[in-house]
Amino acid sequence: MSQINPKQQNQIKPNQNDNINNTTSETTFPQxxxxxxxxxxxxxxxxxxxxxxxxxxxxxxxxxxxxxxxxxxxxxxxxxxxxxxxxxxxxxxxxxxxxxxxHQSLNFSKGVIRCPALQNDTDAEILQYFKSENIPISEVRRIKIKGQTVKTNTFVLTFAVPNLPSSVMVGYMRCNVSPYIPNPLRCRNCQRYGHHEDRCRRREVCEHCGREGHNDTDSCDITGKRCPNCKGNHAASSRDCLSWKKEREVLRVKYTRNISFPDARRVVESNDPAALSYASVTKSKTQQNTITVSDAKVQAYFDKPAFGAEVPPLMDDSFRYDVLADDSEFGDSNAAVTRQPTPSSPVSPKSVHHEPG
Known part of the structure; x- marks a missing residue:
């Protein structure tokens, strides 16, 4: 009988991100x-x-x-x-x-699946199935077409684990999980990006004219609009805003490459060929193969780690699709989908998972 080399045995380790169906009470805990x-x-x-x-x-x-x-x-x-x-x-x-x-958000991750076979199942029924299979999913939300009540076969899943899996088993079917990329968070008080108005300490700025002291259309007494971020001829909420497009690209790089916000910003502002350039983002106003993704807000933290690894590592970068939300603040939004390499390891439900020591 042939024996396995101990060095080779140490190298044979499962990809934990592929084994979302293999979770137990010992593996689902706040990290x-x-x-x-x-x-x-x-x-x-x-x-x-x-x-x-x-x-x-x-x-x-x-x-x-x-x-x-x-x-x-x-x-x-x-x-x-x-x-x-x-x-x-x-x-x-x-x-x-x-x-x-x-932590309220870092212990969770959001992903998108597409499964036409679930067209007749309700969100509650799908969530109940995941719970019965001990799959750590806390929320299932079906995406709806903007401005309509038509339901799609695309779902946003909230996983109770920080690292997004590459796939999940739905019955006998394996569905690839793509990263859900939230829209840029714009403050409704100062109109800047990266924080919520509840935490804003700056003076009130008008969304339309960009001046301080008021924040409603009736108080604007100038002709035309002026964005307080990019100084363009549009409101701060416009998707034509160069600053909005840049912030969206930062989020795309951050979630698809599993890096921190400051690092993602440096990539976008540099000439890194591995990332889509900021200039190429601003050239086109629409994306092909769009679907509708509701907005999810994200708070950008710009703190540097004291010691240890960079945190938070939110997801793996080996996903088949990247979902880009395309609306600014609230309601439904369009999302651009770009194809990437398909994950290689299938996932089996209820198989035993051993945590590395």
């Missing part, structure tokens, strides 16, 4: 956790990195990554469920009373 100080004015991120590392190591051992946020919180990524459980029980961090909770 990203926030540590916040209970006392007002205290910031955990302002502590010495040496103290932070020693405290975390004493509680859970070696963390996958640690990152201070501008809010003063500490974002910790863990390897195992036991680490998450221990960290959630933490009440004091270097003599500071703290509250630990799972």
């Amino acid at each position: 990203y956790l926030l540590i916040s100080a209970k006392e007002t004015g205290k910031k955990i991120s302002s502590l010495s990195p040496i103290i932070i590392q020693k405290t975390i190591k004493g509680c859970i051992g070696t963390a996958k990554s640690v990152k201070p946020l501008r809010s003063g919180d500490l974002l910790v990524e863990v390897f195992r469920k036991q680490q998450a459980d221990n960290l959630l029980k933490l009440s004091e961090f270097s003599r500071i009373s703290v509250h630990v909770r799972a």
